[in-house]
Amino acid sequence: MSEKSTMYKIVKYTRDYYDEWNSFIENSKNATFLFHRDFMEYHSDRFEDFSLLAYKKNKLVAVLPANKNGKDVYSHQGLTYGGVVLEKEVKFEIVVEIFKNILKYLETQSVKNLIIKQIPSIYITNTNDEILYLMFVLKAELLKRDTLSVVNLFERLKISNNRLEGFKRGEKNGLVIREEDTFELFWNDILIKNLKKKHNASPVHSLEEMTLLKRRFPNNIKQFNVYKDNKIVAGTTVFESKYVAHSQYISGDESKNSLGSLDFLHIYLINEVFKEKKYFDFGISNENYGLQINKGLQFWKEGFGARTITQDFYKVKTKNHAILNDIFL
Template sequence: MLLPHTIRVEAYTPSHAAAWDALVATSANGPFLFARPFMDYHQDRFIDQSWLIWQGTKLRAIFVAAVARDTTTPTTLVAHPGLTYGGLVTVAGVKYAELVIMLDLLRSAWCTAGFQQLLVRPVPRVFCRLHSESFPFWLHQQGAVLSNRELISVVDLSQPVRIGTWRRGNLRKARRHGVVVQQASVQEYAAFWQLLTANLLATYNCQPVHTLAEISGLRDQNPGHLELWVAYVGEEMVAGVLVFQDIRQGFAHTQYIAGSPRGKQVGAVDAVLTHLIQEKPASFKRLSFGTSTKQGTGTVNAGLLNQKEGFGATTEVLDTYLLDLGNS
């Protein structure tokens, strides 16, 4: 049985970057988005408040968290305000009793640092090589409340995927119009970003979360983890899907999906997504289509969810917990 004094917690500093990245690269549930080359690109907007958990000289876990620089609630630790999720990442084989010691020490450190609440979205099942519910159970035991629940659409690539009738109709349409799907070159990102921006402005009156410069930097600093797949009719780019992927954790995730007006008419988006479903199983176990709920409300976007289910996706949950650090 591990004794509490054999484990210690320490606030993250840039001097820990190499040890941090080594743990993420070998962890049970740490996707590449937690590596410092990805996390640090938006450090101008967030104050890193992450933690390391050591057992002697061995790094056993990290806690991914930050506080937004423009926050109105500086005493709330968020895991993570710049990412879809965050929180506890461990090496494989951590037992529940050990995890409780780690989290109890973290809680004490958070309180000492002046935090009064923890707002956390644990890493969802789809993004984990080895998924565990130990952390959510600890949160429940500590009196945390479930403050929000969203739906994630996931395709199990290890099983035969059945494409729905409507989607198959769009694929036939794409073939009739000569839609060609291919992996994009670096030079094609700019054309896709123009297409994506126009699509978001017309549909939702908003801009992409990332700028072209940011996404290009993330691609270059995280080699192999970002791929762009595009569809053409002749010389015209009519659709594209930007994928975040982590071969070790076993997932690919559609970060951005867009089609031009012509692309939507000829079923080009469906052609790209079907190509991904057929192309990825050799290397990945799961394909995430992201959430189908309006952020922060839990309201289901029925049309979007139906589209994803047409590709054989089933639903998993992305939960957010709020823990009052003054209560135990």
């Protein structure tokens, strides 16, 4: 066994690593509060956790938030994004060794494939394309590519006349925006009804789960409701990270177009509440496993000056780790 191969150690996460994991997440180059164990474990009953820690000479240099499903490990099916989380100053050669050793470890655990859900570039603190390059070298299969509609708040584009007209309708109708500490009104009066009617679906997070997460992350999860004559007519749930404000849920009642409630709300959030952020992320407009776009939804988001970035999903065979032995000349 080579000296380099013994330099790295991969360990499966247990509760004993709770503090070390969270401290690493706090100081990494490509993580948000979604990777904190208190967020990851709110739905631990639904996923078989298979998170990994990577050490170089007993120093933690990377973690992989992950779950196991059959013969595959995912990064992570219960999170919006994932991938290998790296220390800020890590260099390319070390990333190669980390990823090679992760694949080797997974192979020894009878895992056939690692499914990676890349973190979008807007969320990271430093350049982060090492793994993307390794996907090419390792002949990974691109499973899916989603499109996110993002407003660059440092180089803002003009808000369209359609959205401005909606904002003016909101002003004319006397709409009021309030930041709330609870989610009951939005969930029960707006969100659940709309998702059931339009998509025969339920929110990814139950009301109880969102309430729990808000209690754990009060500075990162925020609820904004819109009222007409003290009756809720629209709202959005925002996940706030270092650089990005992301509308996790957006919904309004049947009067949203006539009142301009969602235009009124989001122009206010972009211009006032989150104006110091780098980005405002409206999320995806994809349907049918990423292959089609909801044209009306895309048009609405682009009206605020949002433009497209992508998020990739890859499947890499764990046995392909040997390819990385020959990456350097």
